[in-house]
Amino acid sequence: MRETKPLLVIGAGIAGITAALEAAEAGAKVVLVESEPSVGGRVLRVHNYFPKMCPPTCGMEINTRRLEKNPRIRVLTSSKVASAEQTEGGWKVTIASAPAFVNDKCTACGDCEKVCTTEVDDPFNLGMKKVKAIRLPHLTAWPKRFVFDRAACADDEAKKIAEACTYGAIDLDAAETSESLEFGSVVVATGWQPYPLEKLDELGGGLPDVIANVQMERLASVAGPTEGKILKPSNGEPPTKVAFVQCAGSRDVNHLNYCSGVCCLASLKQAIYVNEQLPEAEVTMYYIDRRAPGRNEDVLLRVAELEGVKLMKGKVGRVEQTDTGLKLRVEDVENEKLIDAEADLVVLATGMRPNALEDDLALFTRKDDDGFVLDDDEAGVTVAGVARRPEDVAASVRDATGAAARALVAAGRRA
Numbered sequence: 001m002r003e004t005k006p007l008l009v010i011g012a013g014i015a016g017i018t019a020a021l022e023a024a025e026a027g028a029k030v031v032l033v034e035s036e037p038s039v040g041g042r043v044l045r046v047h048n049y050f051p052k053m054c055p056p057t058c059g060m061e062i063n064t065r066r067l068e069k070n071p072r073i074r075v076l077t078s079s080k081v082a083s084a085e086q087t088e089g090g091w092k093v094t095i096a097s098a099p100a101f102v103n104d105k106c107t108a109c110g111d112c113e114k115v116c117t118t119e120v121d122d123p124f125n126l127g128m129k130k131v132k133a134i135r136l137p138h139l140t141a142w143p144k145r146f147v148f149d150r151a152a153c154a155d156d157e158a159k160k161i162a163e164a165c166t167y168g169a170i171d172l173d174a175a176e177t178s179e180s181l182e183f184g185s186v187v188v189a190t191g192w193q194p195y196p197l198e199k200l201d202e203l204g205g206g207l208p209d210v211i212a213n214v215q216m217e218r219l220a221s222v223a224g225p226t227e228g229k230i231l232k233p234s235n236g237e238p239p240t241k242v243a244f245v246q247c248a249g250s251r252d253v254n255h256l257n258y259c260s261g262v263c264c265l266a267s268l269k270q271a272i273y274v275n276e277q278l279p280e281a282e283v284t285m286y287y288i289d290r291r292a293p294g295r296n297e298d299v300l301l302r303v304a305e306l307e308g309v310k311l312m313k314g315k316v317g318r319v320e321q322t323d324t325g326l327k328l329r330v331e332d333v334e335n336e337k338l339i340d341a342e343a344d345l346v347v348l349a350t351g352m353r354p355n356a357l358e359d360d361l362a363l364f365t366r367k368d369d370d371g372f373v374l375d376d377d378e379a380g381v382t383v384a385g386v387a388r389r390p391e392d393v394a395a396s397v398r399d400a401t402g403a404a405a406r407a408l409v410a411a412g413r414r415a
């Protein structure tokens, strides 16, 4: 292969990791930039993957081993593109890295965590749990290195924490660093964030027992706030009537204009979580359309047969707190009437909003009206995963392989 400038991949979720690995394994040099302290993105916050219903950690571990072994990939975590400028041969990019209060001497032994008393909201568990200010971001974090929320700790405590580290891995004076690099082409894989519950007050967003689908994933996970028990946030009791509300804010001009493509499958999967753990609970999924294309239909067929799970064609217009629980106002489409239904836990199937929506990075040369990034062959920018459009993991991986190939071609053209 002709020697080209390295490729820049922005975002180390499943799409970015795949694109980086495929390009590097084809011989290119790659810099993979991730804003969080560890790689993996949103899929690591999922309890089990559809369609196979296996935990995401096994697949991700294979990927991190491939990353570790490949000398052509440089991974920069806690880092972001600060500025970018198009050049004749590609892109000149400045990458800023957050202060490394914990450096790569860290062995993740945990001595620092033992002396730390300050607790903060756990970002990995979407703020549903408290964790120490110094900690491993999550059990399978890669790189396996602690992170330190330095701003949360008083100077005295921070000093004690640093002294507890016998490897000299904690640097309280660390500062932000930056470097400028030249790239032949760029893959954007910046992914998504959940549509905020607080914007869905008509559907009960903000009520204690109205949660988002992403929160249900954490409730079902042993590494989550309830150690895997599906419990109502209001009182810690198991729910008896669970309602899944589909298209919560999606396909709605007031919220997200589009279908996120995965929410039906996510709720069907979560109905299985509830049914397996709480077989006595009544589960109803209220949907406009049930979208389960391809082999994902197997999940739909499996759920349709479960005792205690009902799939009802109905649009939920309102969710309210009552003295006894939650009341749902539903348009029962098949019987053409409005009905009131009850539940004690409501799961809103909120959609995926592109992270690039509010980001005005010069590299995002083309975006659609919803904030998804579009390929720009002339600029040498290709897009992978949910940064391009809402899709599941299998589609994101396929997309990333294509993006890696297009990025290699673009870099080759500029060499």
Ligand SMILES: Cc1cc2nc3c(=O)[nH]c(=O)nc-3n(C[C@H](O)[C@H](O)[C@H](O)COP(=O)(O)OP(=O)(O)OC[C@H]3O[C@@H](n4cnc5c(N)ncnc54)[C@H](O)[C@@H]3O)c2cc1C
Pocket: 010, 011, 012, 013, 014, 015, 016, 033, 034, 035, 036, 039, 040, 041, 042, 043, 046, 048, 049, 050, 051, 079, 080, 081, 189, 190, 191, 192, 193, 213, 214, 217, 262, 266, 269, 350, 351, 352, 355, 359, 384, 385, 386, 387, 391, 392, 393, 394, 396
């Ligand atoms: C409730 C729910 C359940 C789901 N369950 C499943 C399932 O069971 N099976 C399935 O196939 N799919 C599932 N999905 C879909 C799945 O989560 C996505 O397909 C997947 O996350 C796409 O990966 P990605 O790499 O494109 O994006 P992400 O996972 O969002 O990764 C993007 C990465 O980019 C980083 N990043 C963002 N901005 C920047 C920046 N400016 N600079 C550097 N880094 C940046 C982020 O920190 C992140 O690490 C589910 C989705 C939802 C909402």
